[in-house]
Amino acid sequence: MAYSYTIGGFTYRFDTLRELLAKATPLRSGDALAGLVADSYEERVAAQIALADVPLAVFLNEAVIPYETDEVTRLIIDTHDKAAFAPISHLTVGDLRDWLLSDEADTSTLHQLASGLTPEMVSAVSKLMRNQDLILVAQKCEVVTRFRNTQGLRGRMAVRLQPNHPTDDAKGIAASIIDGLLYGSGDAMIGINPATDSPAATSRLLCMLEELRERFAIPTQSCVLSHVTTTLQLIEQQVPVDLVFQSIAGTEKANASFGINLSLLQEAYEAGLSLKRGTVGTNLMYFETGQGSALSSGAHHGVDQQTCEVRAYAVARAYQPFLVNSVVGFIGPEYLFDGKQIIRAGLEDHFCAKLMGLPMGMDICYTNHAQADQDDMDTLLTLLGVAGVNFIMGIPGADDIMLNYQSTSFHDALYARRVLGLRPAPEFEDWLLRQGIIDQQGNRLSSPIQKQLYTAWVG
Amino acid sequence: MSATNVNEVRKAGVEPDEWESLKAYTNARIALGRTGISVPLRESLQFKLAHAHAKDAVYSALDLSDLQKQLAQCGLPVYCVRSQAMHRDMYLQRPDLGRLVDEHSVETLRQLNRPAVDLSIIVADGLSATAITQNAGLVVHGLVDKAKQAGYSLAPIVLVEQGRVAIMDVIGRLLNARLAVILIGERPGLSAFDSMGAYMTYAPRPGLTDESRNCISNIREQGLRPVLAVDKIMDLIRSAFRSQLTGVQLKEDSNADSLPT
Structure with missing residues (x-):
């Protein structure tokens, strides 16, 4: 089906929904690299005006990637909840934007709607929204998940403690963990990116995290971010696996480049469940995503990078994840060039995931060849804190010495919690208070546990 | 302060x-x-x-005349070429253009009309010209010496502005080389802004991807020292010629570090 809009006698034509979505996307370098962007500022707005008039029902009939050739499309269509969609089935994309911002769309209404929305509908509506719209609607969504503690409650913001080390040195990692815990981080998880993805190295790190967590009775969960096949192997060997990690993307071909497919993810999810390690809930999958991943593996099928990204959330949604993380600025300036593009993408990713019912957090980050700096991260952190982000990263001094990029620090998390009145996950907050690491106001204290923690581990 | x-x-x-x-x-x-x-x-x-x-x-730039002088001491001709990325911001946003040689440079290399050789050594700014300024001279000198000792024939050295790794395959092919080596500035981190990487491809030709290459990274005085890097690169070159391939399938020599990239 073709779409068009006429401005001053000139008619812009968009041959497919895929093309319309791409041309309506706020400018970013990845879509330019893929040759998908609007040719002018006017064409972009023309596409947005045309997109606003597209009925949502069209999205159920015109797939951006064919049903026959892509299992992610099949997942999206086959699991679409028609009953949940019914109340908005008469709306256009533009109507949906106005309705989402209305007072009628409250937390419970949005919760019920989630399974009736396809990723393409969500991506489409986000393209018509300003940053403040993305923040306002995301803030109305509340997505709560549980494993060993509770994530996503209103007024809370958790932190993934990311203690990476270039050689996976146990003491080096422990030093960063202790630093983070004593700054009140680690409630989302203690999650290590291993320098080597070998079963032996992963197992060693998991056992170390298990020992630390048990010894100090920390109500959190651990994760070593190995490939899902490595984790599956370790589960079979009874290694203590809490969260099951995998990077995912929004097309079958891009997932294949990650060495995964939907049935492998299902197998990993079931294996994780079989361990029965969650104490307050059974959400255990941890997914990472990021705009540009499909294009970087040549697997985007002419679909803009943001729509590909939201399709990855449909993949995540199938496995009731504990947390999902968009590593927004990690992939580099060829996909998101500068602070402006990173901030916009971060707000889009968070909004789209929340609207689809996902426990969304964000690695608010950039690489040194992107035109961004810590000021941009402060801005995005503050905006996402306002929007109700489930969790952020906590990295010593915001400088990851293994992955060589900059994110947010333990101090940054304390800043966001303080200026926005946010608190850690409840079970973890109780632990911090009991240990005397923080007081009721979130101020950091000096306490005997500090010495105990660091002498026990490296002393 | x-x-x-x-x-x-x-x-x-x-x-x-x-x-x-x-x-x-x-x-x-x-x-x-x-x-x-x-x-x-x-x-x-x-x-x-x-x-x-x-x-x-x-955003550092190669000091071409200085580098050219430095590298010419190896006794090989040195040619300067450009990729199709016209400036740094284009280079950062269009990695595809950084992998292609610009038309004028293609002509220059083609006109050389070189006979087949064993080895083509290429030096590119990549994401840190600083890394090249600090480390490339030592490594090129070492490589040329050892390659000559080992009896390998050498193409002219090519210096590339705004180059990505894969440009080595285009240049290696134009120079009719059996194996191409590129020394290139790595993406700077906060802990190191002067790291150089070395990539190798056997039978270089346009269209190859990362799995056809071998890489040695973190070459700098405080990382893998340039003199040691030369030995590692030479080990990889020898095993590449022995196995007639590079990439994930290349078996490691006892001393060689053949990490896939």
């Missing part, structure tokens, strides 16, 4: 962390201390300085 001045700033309300001794175990920025819940100025400025070094490295 001198170190003493920074320390004076620290006196105002800054509380150090009790676990500073843990810094012995990691280069991560731990035990930074705090003022309120915020990072002390001294640490904030040190982070900014590291980021400034990294940004300066990304």
Whole structure:
């Protein structure tokens, strides 16, 4: 089906929904690299005006990637909840934007709607929204998940403690963990990116995290971010696996480049469940995503990078994840060039995931060849804190010495919690208070546990 | 600002962390201390300085005439070429253009009309011309010496502006080389802004991808020292010629480090 809009006698034509979505996307370098962007500022707005008039029902009939050739499309269509969609089935994309911002769309209404929305509908509506719209609607969504503690409650913001080390040195990692815990981080998880993805190295790190967590009775969960096949192997060997990690993307071909497919993810999810390690809930999958991943593996099928990204959330949604993380600025300036593009993408990713019912957090980050700096991260952190982000990263001094990029620090998390009145996950907050690491106001204290923690581990 | 001045700033309300001794175990920025819940100025400025070094490295340019003089001492002709990325911001946003040689440069290399050779050595700015300025000279000299000793024939050295790794395959092919080596500036991190990488492809030709290459990274005085890097590269070259391939399938020599990239 073709779409068009006429401005001053000139008619812009968009041959497919895929093309319309791409041309309506706020400018970013990845879509330019893929040759998908609007040719002018006017064409972009023309596409947005045309997109606003597209009925949502069209999205159920015109797939951006064919049903026959892509299992992610099949997942999206086959699991679409028609009953949940019914109340908005008469709306256009533009109507949906106005309705989402209305007072009628409250937390419970949005919760019920989630399974009736396809990723393409969500991506489409986000393209018509300003940053403040993305923040306002995301803030109305509340997505709560549980494993060993509770994530996503209103007024809370958790932190993934990311203690990476270039050689996976146990003491080096422990030093960063202790630093983070004593700054009140680690409630989302203690999650290590291993320098080597070998079963032996992963197992060693998991056992170390298990020992630390048990010894100090920390109500959190651990994760070593190995490939899902490595984790599956370790589960079979009874290694203590809490969260099951995998990077995912929004097309079958891009997932294949990650060495995964939907049935492998299902197998990993079931294996994780079989361990029965969650104490307050059974959400255990941890997914990472990021705009540009499909294009970087040549697997985007002419679909803009943001729509590909939201399709990855449909993949995540199938496995009731504990947390999902968009590593927004990690992939580099060829996909998101500068602070402006990173901030916009971060707000889009968070909004789209929340609207689809996902426990969304964000690695608010950039690489040194992107035109961004810590000021941009402060801005995005503050905006996402306002929007109700489930969790952020906590990295010593915001400088990851293994992955060589900059994110947010333990101090940054304390800043966001303080200026926005946010608190850690409840079970973890109780632990911090009991240990005397923080007081009721979130101020950091000096306490005997500090010495105990660091002498026990490296002393 | 001198170190003493920074320390004076620290006196105002800054509380150090009790676990500073843990810094012995990691280069991560731990035990930074705090003022309120915020990072002390001294640490904030040190982070900014590291980021400034990294940004300066990304936007650094090759000093072509100086490099050309330096490399010419190897006794090989040195040619300068450009990729199709016209400037740095284009290079950063269009990696595809950084992998292609611009038309004029293609003509220059084609007109050389070189007979087949064993080895083509290429030097490119990549994401840090600083890394090349500091490390390429030593490595090229070492490589040329050892290659000559080993009896390999050598193509002219090619210097590339705004080049990505895969441009080696285009140049290697134009120079009719059996194996191409590129020395290229790596993406600067906060801990190192002057790291150089070395990539190798056997039977270079346009269209190859990362799995056809082998890589040695972190070449710099404080990382893998240039003299040692030369030995590692030579080990890989020898095993590549022996196996007639590079990439994930290349078996490691006893001393060689053949990480896939």
